[in-house]
Amino acid sequence: MKTRTAVVTAVVTALLAGGTGNAQSRLNVVTSTEDLASIARDVGGDRVSVTALARGYQDPHFVDPKPSFILAVNRADLYIAVGRDLEIGWLPPLVTSSRNAKIQPGSRGYLDASLNVRILEIPTGQITRAMGDVHPFGNPHYWLEPGNGRLMAQAIRNKLSELSPADNAYFAGRYDDFDRRLAAAEKRWDAAMAPYKGTPLVTYHRSWPNFMDRFGLQVIGYVEPKPGIPPSPAHTLQLIEEMKRGGVKLIVVEPYFSLKTPQAIASQVPGGKVLILAPSVGGVKEAADFIQLFDYNINLLAATLKQVTGK
Numbered sequence: 535m536k537t538r539t540a541v542v543t544a545v546v547t548a549l550l551a552g553g554t555g556n557a558q559s560r561l562n563v564v565t566s567t568e569d570l571a572s573i574a575r576d577v578g579g580d581r582v583s584v585t586a587l588a589r590g591y592q593d594p595h596f597v598d599p600k601p602s603f604i605l606a607v608n609r610a611d612l613y614i615a616v617g618r619d620l621e622i623g624w625l626p627p628l629v630t631s632s633r634n635a636k637i638q639p640g641s642r643g644y645l646d647a648s649l650n651v652r653i654l655e656i657p658t659g660q661i662t663r664a665m666g667d668v669h670p671f672g673n674p675h676y677w678l679e680p681g682n683g684r685l686m687a688q689a690i691r692n693k694l695s696e697l698s699p700a701d702n703a704y705f706a707g708r709y710d711d712f713d714r715r716l717a718a719a720e721k722r723w724d725a726a727m728a729p730y731k732g733t734p735l736v737t738y739h740r741s742w743p744n745f746m747d748r749f750g751l752q753v754i755g756y757v758e759p760k761p762g763i764p765p766s767p768a769h770t771l772q773l774i775e776e777m778k779r780g781g782v783k784l785i786v787v788e789p790y791f792s793l794k795t796p797q798a799i800a801s802q803v804p805g806g807k808v809l810i811l812a813p814s815v816g817g818v819k820e821a822a823d824f825i826q827l828f829d830y831n832i833n834l835l836a837a838t839l840k841q842v843t844g845k
């Protein structure tokens with residue numbers, strides 16, 4: 535008994551000390567989402583160990599914190615947040631209760647990935663609840679734009695180099711490789727989407743302004759009346775009328791919303807179609823990293839637009 539207890543104690547002590555061997559020389563990076571984790575792995579390579587908290591198939595605004603989250607955040611050398619209040623409902627208490635001074639907002643080990651990217655829908659004037667539950671500081675779904683992925687990768691490269699200066703050249707090389715692969719992929723995506731420039735569509739939540747703007751599609755309305763506010767009959771009827779008037783057929787839905795209202799709308803609109811796209815890495819198994827996320831969405835969207843538009 536005594537031996538067994540001693541072994542368990544030793545294992546627990548080792549775990550709390552942050553593991554053994556290689557793990558100790560790696561920077562321990564924790565991110566809010568799988569998108570950030572994917573980019574951090576691309577840039578950090580084998581010098582980082584990366585854990586994402588939210589899964590890609592979850593609504594990133596509303597994540598149930600698990601006990602494992604606190605342990606992960608407690609051990610982090612670097613925390614990377616999406617920012618713009620995306621995680622306001624679940625992250626602040628986790629960071630506060632982590633007892634990890636390194637990753638508190640304002641510390642060197644806390645990176646807000648939204649600070650140097652292109653943010654759309656920044657409200658002007660006073661922010662009120664009438665604007666909806668979420669998105670008070672501009673649209674926080676900015677990672678759905680390849681150019682922003684590049685800017686996020688630059689911010690991560692700079693932060694990793696700051697925390698681990700000896701690996702500066704390694705991170706720079708990894709970033710350059712990511713940048714090259716992303717640029718090659720963008721040519722592919724632009725070619726696939728070129729025939730559908732200007733096509734109007736509807737999305738459930740305001741998750742896609744950066745994505746649609748980048749690829750030249752026009753979002754004319756939302757199933758939600760306001761971000762975070764569930765569909766209402768009056769808004770739904772109005773949306774159906776707008777879609778009919780504009781000949782709009784496609785409704786893009788995030789995987790964590792009910793299909794009931796989107797399908798009801800599609801059934802009332804001539805040629806109406808509902809399409810589920812993945813808003814994050816890990817949202818579907820094919821979207822295993824940042825570039826694959828776009829590969830998956832663009833392939834599916836282009837195929838659907840071909841059907842819907844007949845182009």
Ligand SMILES: [Zn+2]
Pocket residue numbers: 595668669674675739740741761
């Ligand atoms: Zn949102």
